[in-house]
Amino acid sequence: MDYSTSPLSETPPPPPAAASVSGRTVRPGDRIFLGLSRGSGVALLVIMAAIAAFLTYRSVLAISGDKSNFFTTLDWNATGTEPKFGIAVLAFGTVVSSVIAMAIAVPVAVGIALFISHYAPRKLASPLGYVIDLLAAVPSIVYGLWGALFLVPHLSGLYGWLDDYLGWTGIFSYSNGAARSLFTVGILLAIMILPIVTSVSREVFLQVPRMHEEAALALGATRWEVIRMSVLPFGRSGVISASMLGLGRALGETMAVATVLSPSFLISASLLDPGGGTFAQNIASKFSEADTFGQDALIASGLVLFVITLLVNGAARLIIARRKEYSGASS
Amino acid sequence: MTVATSHRHRKVAEPRPPLALKQSRLPRWTLPVLALVAVGAGCGIGLVAGLDSTVQWGLIAALLFVLATYLLTTAVEGTRQAKDRLATSAVWTAFLLAVVPLASLLWETVARGTKVLDGYFLSHSMGTLPDALPGGGVYHAIIGTLEQVGLATLIAAPLGLLTAIYLVEYGRGRLAKVVTFFVDVMTGIPSIVAGLFVLSVWILILGFGPSGFAGSMALAILMMPVVVRSTEEMLKLVPNELREASLALGVPKWRTILKVVLPTSIGGITTGVMLAIARITGETAPVLLLVWGAKTINNNPFDGAQQSLPLYVFQQWQQGSDASYDRAWAAALVLIAFVMVLNLVARGIARWKAPKAGR
Numbered sequence: 035m036d037y038s039t040s041p042l043s044e045t046p047p048p049p050p051a052a053a054s055v056s057g058r059t060v061r062p063g064d065r066i067f068l069g070l071s072r073g074s075g076v077a078l079l080v081i082m083a084a085i086a087a088f089l090t091y092r093s094v095l096a097i098s099g100d101k102s103n104f105f106t107t108l109d110w111n112a113t114g115t116e117p118k119f120g121i122a123v124l125a126f127g128t129v130v131s132s133v134i135a136m137a138i139a140v141p142v143a144v145g146i147a148l149f150i151s152h153y154a155p156r157k158l159a160s161p162l163g164y165v166i167d168l169l170a171a172v173p174s175i176v177y178g179l180w181g182a183l184f185l186v187p188h189l190s191g192l193y194g195w196l197d198d199y200l201g202w203t204g205i206f207s208y209s210n211g212a213a214r215s216l217f218t219v220g221i222l223l224a225i226m227i228l229p230i231v232t233s234v235s236r237e238v239f240l241q242v243p244r245m246h247e248e249a250a251l252a253l254g255a256t257r258w259e260v261i262r263m264s265v266l267p268f269g270r271s272g273v274i275s276a277s278m279l280g281l282g283r284a285l286g287e288t289m290a291v292a293t294v295l296s297p298s299f300l301i302s303a304s305l306l307d308p309g310g311g312t313f314a315q316n317i318a319s320k321f322s323e324a325d326t327f328g329q330d331a332l333i334a335s336g337l338v339l340f341v342i343t344l345l346v347n348g349a350a351r352l353i354i355a356r357r358k359e360y361s362g363a364s365s
Numbered sequence: 366m367t368v369a370t371s372h373r374h375r376k377v378a379e380p381r382p383p384l385a386l387k388q389s390r391l392p393r394w395t396l397p398v399l400a401l402v403a404v405g406a407g408c409g410i411g412l413v414a415g416l417d418s419t420v421q422w423g424l425i426a427a428l429l430f431v432l433a434t435y436l437l438t439t440a441v442e443g444t445r446q447a448k449d450r451l452a453t454s455a456v457w458t459a460f461l462l463a464v465v466p467l468a469s470l471l472w473e474t475v476a477r478g479t480k481v482l483d484g485y486f487l488s489h490s491m492g493t494l495p496d497a498l499p500g501g502g503v504y505h506a507i508i509g510t511l512e513q514v515g516l517a518t519l520i521a522a523p524l525g526l527l528t529a530i531y532l533v534e535y536g537r538g539r540l541a542k543v544v545t546f547f548v549d550v551m552t553g554i555p556s557i558v559a560g561l562f563v564l565s566v567w568i569l570i571l572g573f574g575p576s577g578f579a580g581s582m583a584l585a586i587l588m589m590p591v592v593v594r595s596t597e598e599m600l601k602l603v604p605n606e607l608r609e610a611s612l613a614l615g616v617p618k619w620r621t622i623l624k625v626v627l628p629t630s631i632g633g634i635t636t637g638v639m640l641a642i643a644r645i646t647g648e649t650a651p652v653l654l655l656v657w658g659a660k661t662i663n664n665n666p667f668d669g670a671q672q673s674l675p676l677y678v679f680q681q682w683q684q685g686s687d688a689s690y691d692r693a694w695a696a697a698l699v700l701i702a703f704v705m706v707l708n709l710v711a712r713g714i715a716r717w718k719a720p721k722a723g724r
Contacts, residue, residue: 061617061619063617063619063620064617064618064619066619067618067619067622068531068535068619070527071527071528071530071531071534071535072531072535072540073527074523074524074525074527074528074531075527075528075531075532075536075540075541075544076540076544077524077528078524078528078544078547078548078551078589078590078593079543079544079547081551081586081589082547082550082551084562084566085554085558085559085562085586088562088565088566088570089558089561089562089565091565092565092569141459142459142462142463143459143463144459145455145456145458145459145460145463146456146459146460146463148456149456149457149459149460152456153453153456153457154460164712167708168705168708168709169467171640171643171644171647171704171705171708172470172647172701172704173646173647173648173649173675173700173701173704174647174649175647175649175675175678175679175697175700176470176474176647176678176697176700176701177470178679178682179474179678179682179693179694179697180469180470180473180474182682183473183682183690184469184470184473185466191421192421195421225463225466225467225470228463228467229467232463256445256446256448256449257449257452257453258448258449258451258452258453259445259448259449261452279553282553282555285555286554286555286556286557286558287555288555288556288557288649288650289649289650289675289679292679293679293682314555314557314650317557317561317650317654318557318650318653318654321653321654326569329564329569330569332561333561333564333565336557336558336561337558339555339557339558340554340555340558343553343554343555343558344550344553346553347549347550347552347553348550351549
């Protein structure tokens, strides 16, 4: 389909001077250039292998020194002669905050993407897409600062209200502290991943074949019916993979969580009250006081985070690859 | 319908009223009026119930508007139109809902950041100034960020560029597939994991201390896959005819790549590299683990702790005094401005140098 399979680019026709030597001359310049470029590809693989190998090595050191179960312990005490630490709280906090973030961000992001691709006035649409792309570039520490100094004070009112009406569930009970809780982290993460999920979804929505939409319109469909019948089915896998990319970001986000959350090592059903922790946040806040063994322990938790994000991203790639086949067949 | 039949009651021949070609529709002014009423009701309810957050007022107003539109449209225009209106309202609400926090983020940063941002702030370091006192600046952080990001670019840009060239120009077979897959994997590495990797090798095993260079190695790991991806896309846009024309003239492949392929796509490649730089400039986590953050100017990125802008923001926030909050906002503004300018320039280059015969 492109030049990479074209026979012309495979062997360059040798110049007259070299033609007499043989049909396939490899010039030294070509050999060096191929070596360099292949070498950097290999270097990339080596780096990935090194990341996996060294993280695993240090993690094994840490986990073998752990005096309690690494996966179920509700404590992080990696110093002294009896180190006891476990990732249960971190896993809980990471999953819960990311799930909250996804639950808020994905519907809103799909809404914005639809707004830009199908609802906004034409003149507004492309600057809006531009602005969304720019917002995706705002550094996470700025979100963190804004979250800690602006969002947190503004959320206590909402949390009090939630407590009044939904407090009986246990999940939404709130005891009037600063709103530096997992739920706030979820909201902040949702705001952070909005631009990226939006911009990927918008790309997909814009690729919907015009004919599909026009066919639906010609049958008398309303705009919403056009979207439901032609845009959303076409874009579904794209939206899923966009959300997975956003999820990958939310899982690994460090600074925004570290500034907003007030951490504690217990699993509490109440998500509005301060407490809990995430993998990345725990590494950032425990790092400065950790000795070498403590750093190994943090590396072990980092390895778990690494594996989780790999799985999520891998799933996203699989879905994208499937979609490529699908759209290739239909267009 | 009843109106129509009563109007035509003289035509006895027609047993049924004629099918209306035009549906009954709400007048155009209905929606703006409904919106106004909803906003008014939202404010009213907010005031009466004593909610102190204006965001909640807005939410109530939005909910009222959506409900009222749905009910009214169902009554007048039918369910299908009502669903359409509902979807339109939902999409608009989603958009406005998202604009509020994002606009507030930018507004707060600019409003609070300009308080202490001046020439003095940009040209002085923190030095021995106690954190609770006003004064001090970000000069050392700017130096640190520029050096770390510069070094990271020096490592990542050539490697990424060559890898992309390999994938597009040479890559066939298993190695190319494996590399492509791992570039994708690498894109998803959380920044703190990249930091932990360099920590485990460079500091824990090789025994070096914290330095700007350690940070830039972690940043390079984060930057490389981004450069590979964007460069790959750009190289694929170069029309194949250009390569074939050059090869047909007997130009060696490596010169074809250097003199034909790269110059054609240089605009896009530059854009990709600049966007990657913008991305790693804002990374805090690896810098926190590897550069540690110094209060004084350290011009040597290979020796001793340095500072960087995002880390400075974080550390000033940690100090928790009003003066340090002001400095954190000002530094955040400098950081955002830097990243935005990089983005805008990069996109400008992309538009200016876009390949004419793309796709």
